[in-house]
Structure formats: structure tokens, C-alpha cells
Amino acid sequence: MPLKEKLLIERVRRAATVRGQRVGHGIGDDCAVLPLPRGHEALVTTDFSLEDVHFRREWHPPDSVGHRCLARGLSDIAAMGGIPRAAFLSLALPAELPQSWVDKFVAGLLKLASRFSVSLAGGDTAQSPDGILADIVVFGSVPAGQAILRSGTRPGDFLYITGTLGAAVAALNQLRDGEKLRPRSHPKHFYPEPRVAVGQFLREQKLASAMIDISDGLSTDLGHICEESGAGAVVYAEALPAASGKDGLTLALHGGDEYELLFTARPNRGIPKQIAGVPITRIGEITRGKQMKLVCFDGTQEVLKPGGWEHFGQ
Amino acid sequence: MPLKEKLLIERVRRAATVRGQRVGHGIGDDCAVLPLPRGHEALVTTDFSLEDVHFRREWHPPDSVGHRCLARGLSDIAAMGGIPRAAFLSLALPAELPQSWVDKFVAGLLKLASRFSVSLAGGDTAQSPDGILADIVVFGSVPAGQAILRSGTRPGDFLYITGTLGAAVAALNQLRDGEKLRPRSHPKHFYPEPRVAVGQFLREQKLASAMIDISDGLSTDLGHICEESGAGAVVYAEALPAASGKDGLTLALHGGDEYELLFTARPNRGIPKQIAGVPITRIGEITRGKQMKLVCFDGTQEVLKPGGWEHFGQ
Structure with missing residues (x-):
């Protein structure tokens, strides 16, 4: 050596x-x-x-x-x-x-x-x-027995996300475009914060029925929850905690490299607006059937497909 | 992708x-x-x-x-x-x-x-x-508390090795010389057998005071036991379960890529000649001081240094 x-x-x-x-x-x-x-x-x-x-x-x-x-x-x-x-x-x-x-x-x-x-x-x-x-x-x-799996949700559950969406992949796009970024000014990309305290709170309070992180992107990882739970889902575009407009929506739905938690809870569970200092947003619900749907800004529905986030080297 | x-x-x-x-x-x-x-x-x-x-x-x-x-x-x-x-x-x-x-x-x-x-x-x-x-x-x-560490031996303990030594690195040397080998004819190199049953028996019977596998070579890994236990060791060349002669000795002491277990036991522990079908050989003992010594075939002693086995790509 x-x-x-x-x-x-x-x-x-x-x-x-x-x-x-x-x-x-x-x-x-x-x-x-x-x-x-x-x-x-x-x-x-x-x-x-x-x-x-x-x-x-x-x-x-x-x-x-x-x-x-x-x-x-x-x-x-x-x-x-x-x-x-x-x-x-x-x-x-x-x-x-x-x-x-x-x-x-x-x-x-x-x-x-x-x-x-x-x-x-x-x-x-x-x-x-x-x-x-x-x-x-x-x-x-x-x-023992308390790990929050992907498979525990059922139709009628509400769908929640921690934090905000899209900033990590937006910074990545700037890098791809050749921009120089100050790392400390783009912490979501350079220094992402794992939501450990939020996950533990949800488990201790028995609030979440299923959970996943969205490192592969919201649409892909919601797909994993739906698949493992044998259910579908509907997501409301206007509910997403993301930048406005179509670009903001695309980054929020399909941008990966993101370490927020996506979780579901029975509708009668009171989910705080904020856990461990992190905002929690209700973005949709779990449905019967196996399809994922998006309710667009204009109220029309379209099928939501896993966006297939890939790492940037591939 | x-x-x-x-x-x-x-x-x-x-x-x-x-x-x-x-x-x-x-x-x-x-x-x-x-x-x-x-x-x-x-x-x-x-x-x-x-x-x-x-x-x-x-x-x-x-x-x-x-x-x-x-x-x-x-x-x-x-x-x-x-x-x-x-x-x-x-x-x-x-x-x-x-x-x-x-x-x-x-x-x-x-x-x-x-x-x-x-x-x-x-x-x-x-x-x-x-x-x-x-x-x-x-x-x-x-x-809990029963893992056999490297640090548990003391002067006076006997030193044992499972199986035989040197065949793995001998096959590797043949490969290096450009020879074609039939993998099934050289299982010590191509299909090494981890000594899981031996390790468990020694732990269950509370026979071993320290243990390590010799994937880095006997001399190097004995050095780890000595260092962690603050002791020295003496190894008898003629006791080693290896091919005869100086080449056999060198391969046995310094050849790595070997998955036998090196362990120590208090002298009053009766160590079976064979455990789970694997021969066990006493090859030396733990001593005071921090030096490792080799007693050669002719009875003279020399200092045994870690051989520094390196993987073959380096």
C-alpha cells in the first residue's frame, strides 16, 4: 500500500x-x-x-x-x-x-x-x-414493533410532508448551468438536514401510519408508499410547500436529492403544524385503487407518475 | 440510469x-x-x-x-x-x-x-x-458481554490456530506466476470457509480469552492481539500446521487472505484437538513484555515482526 x-x-x-x-x-x-x-x-x-x-x-x-x-x-x-x-x-x-x-x-x-x-x-x-x-x-x-414502515397506510389517511420542497434540486440545476454557488447559502442542497427529531416524535406519539424519506423525489417515493400499502393517492398542487408556478411544481414533485419526510396519518390524528421546529404541511390523501393523481392549480386532475429522479451523474 | x-x-x-x-x-x-x-x-x-x-x-x-x-x-x-x-x-x-x-x-x-x-x-x-x-x-x-475481543488475553495463556496455514497465499502466488488453477482444487483461496461454528463453540464453552481472524496474516493479527492486550507472544515454528521448510514457514507466518481463527486460552482450559470438524493446533503462548518472538526450527529465537500482508493489487 x-x-x-x-x-x-x-x-x-x-x-x-x-x-x-x-x-x-x-x-x-x-x-x-x-x-x-x-x-x-x-x-x-x-x-x-x-x-x-x-x-x-x-x-x-x-x-x-x-x-x-x-x-x-x-x-x-x-x-x-x-x-x-x-x-x-x-x-x-x-x-x-x-x-x-x-x-x-x-x-x-x-x-x-x-x-x-x-x-x-x-x-x-x-x-x-x-x-x-x-x-x-x-x-x-x-x-420493537414500532418502526414506521412504508406499508402501513390505508385509504382515507391524510398525506403530509415536512419542510419545503424543490430548493435542493433548484440549487443542483444552477450548478449544472455552470453557476458558482456559495454552499452555506444553499443548505438544502449542500448541508441537508435529516428529519430525525420529526420521525421520532411521530413514532413516539403514534401519529404516522406510513413514512418514507423523499431522497428519490416526492412522486417516486409516494409511489413506494402506495405500492407497499396497496393503495393510491391524490396530491393537491396548491398545497405543496414549494416555489410558485409550473417550475416550482415540477421541482417539488419530481426533484430528488431531498431529505424531507413524507408520511400518512389517520384523519382523526391531530398533526401539529410544526414538529421540532419543522413545518408540517398536509398535501393530499390516500385513496382506493392504485393510481396516484395530481389535482392541478386549475382544479383539473391528472395522473401522477413517478418522476424517476436519477442522480446527476447518470 | x-x-x-x-x-x-x-x-x-x-x-x-x-x-x-x-x-x-x-x-x-x-x-x-x-x-x-x-x-x-x-x-x-x-x-x-x-x-x-x-x-x-x-x-x-x-x-x-x-x-x-x-x-x-x-x-x-x-x-x-x-x-x-x-x-x-x-x-x-x-x-x-x-x-x-x-x-x-x-x-x-x-x-x-x-x-x-x-x-x-x-x-x-x-x-x-x-x-x-x-x-x-x-x-x-x-x-451481551460475551463477545470474544482481541484484548482479553494475558501472559501465560496458550495460543491456538484453527485449520492449516499457507495454502491460500500459495495458490495466490501460483496465480501471480501466471498459472491457471482449477478453483475447486484450491478451496482455501477461492472458497475460504469462515470458522463460524468454531467461534461459537469457543464462546459458548467460555474457552477463549482473545480471538481474531488472520485475514491480514498470522504475524500481523497476532500483533493486534498483543497490542490490544498489552502483552507479547512466542510462536514455535515447528508447531505451525503448515507446509514444511522455510517457504512453508514464511507463508504460514506472513501470508494473509486466510480465514482461520487465532485465539488464546488460559493454560488450564482443555481445548479439544478438533472443533466442528476443524483441527485446532497449539502454536505458542502469550508472554510478558510487548515483543513477539519466533522459536525457529533449530531452537534459536528471533524477533517476529508483523509481516504486513497487503492485498495483491497494491
């Missing part, structure tokens, strides 16, 4: 040891040993962050790449109503990558991790033949 | 659904939900398998790559005395890769998984710019 890669690996390890909080007692052993609270089940999610697929070195500062890498996994835990506990980072790095890039990447990831009391509990490092490849595993837990 | 990649992904998913056994109830959801037996802790391990680092397409048939990929993770669970429960496969594939390669890769992985009742519970798939990249996560469990 070239010396340079060894140094990179050492630096990742050191960063994790100094700044991560330890959970369990097997860290650095063959496996991490992770205790669960009594009566909890484990949650596991894995997500790739690949250069030129999920990020570009010329667009994204390294701390944003680290933040986004972990945010994807935290958002999956949030979408189950779970408590994130530990992360595992597997990182394949090209030999020419500057150490400063890795340092900042790890710093961005650990900053987000520490805000959610998540330890970096392990991982793997290797040299990549071409491009940066990160695979993040987030381990969490949830009281 | 190109159609071809979508087909590949579909095929991986279908294979996992048809042949994997389901654990938990979140599979296909944002996270897998994995129940643990009462009083157990979770074990998590992650390992990369990268083309031209851990395998070569011209050397390794795809079912061997799939087998080796999962074996690395299962061996880490074995080294804690744990019970493997579920695996997560993240796979980045180059666009030109034939579907038949992926089918056989997945078949090799699932064949090994089903032998250990391990479900393929999730993962991620993406297109790779160059080369095949797999990241395997194995999730397991162990009764």
Missing part, C-alpha cells in the same frame, strides 16, 4: 477516535459490538456516495460531501422513526487525492454525526482505481 | 428475494428492521471487495468473488464468537459488465449465505466508473 494512502487511512482513524463518541466495546476489533436498549430492534441502512454520481469535486466542498454522505443514512433512520446510534464508513480513495480533502470530508461527516450523538464505529479504507467512493452504514434502533 | 444497469440491479434484488430468507420486517423499506434475541448485543462489520485489489476478473470466477466477499464478513463475526444474521451488499458495477457475471457473483454469495442462514437484507447498487466495487456489511449478534 502506498505510504500516502496509509497516511490518509491513519488520519480517518484518528479523526474518528478523537471526535467520535464511543459506543459499545468492540470498536477496532473484528466487529463493532453495539448494545441495544432493552426491547429495541436494530435498524440498518447502507448508502453509496460516489464521485460524479452523488457529488462532484468541482461543485461540492469536501465537508459538504461528508455531510451529505452521512445525511443520507440518518434520513433513512429518521424515516423509520428510529434513533441513530453508530455509523460505519467505507472509503475508497484515489492515490492522487490530497489529504486536506479527506480531512475536511471526515470533519463534515463527524460534525453532523456529533449533532446526532452518532459514533463512527468502524469501516474500511482502500485505494480506488478511479474516483472517490464512500459507502455509509448507519445503525440505529427502534422500540 | 442506463437500462442495462437497471436490469443488473433488478436481478440482484430478485436473487436476494427468491433465495434469501427474510429476517425482520423492514426489508425493502428505508432501513432493514432486525430483531435481536433477548439479551444479545449487535455485531456489525464492513469489508470492501475491490476489483484488482481483492480479486481479479481473470483469476477469480464470479461465484468465487461472491463467496469471498461474504466470507470476509462472516469471518469477522466468527472471530467475536458471534452468530451471523443478515448481510447488506453495496455493489458498484461498470456498465460493460455482463449480466451473467453478476448472476454468478450473487449466486456464489447467496450459496454461502444460505449455509449460514444469513439473509441478504438490503444494500445499494450503482454504476461504477471503473471496476467492480462491493462493500459487504454483516450483521450478527452475541449474548
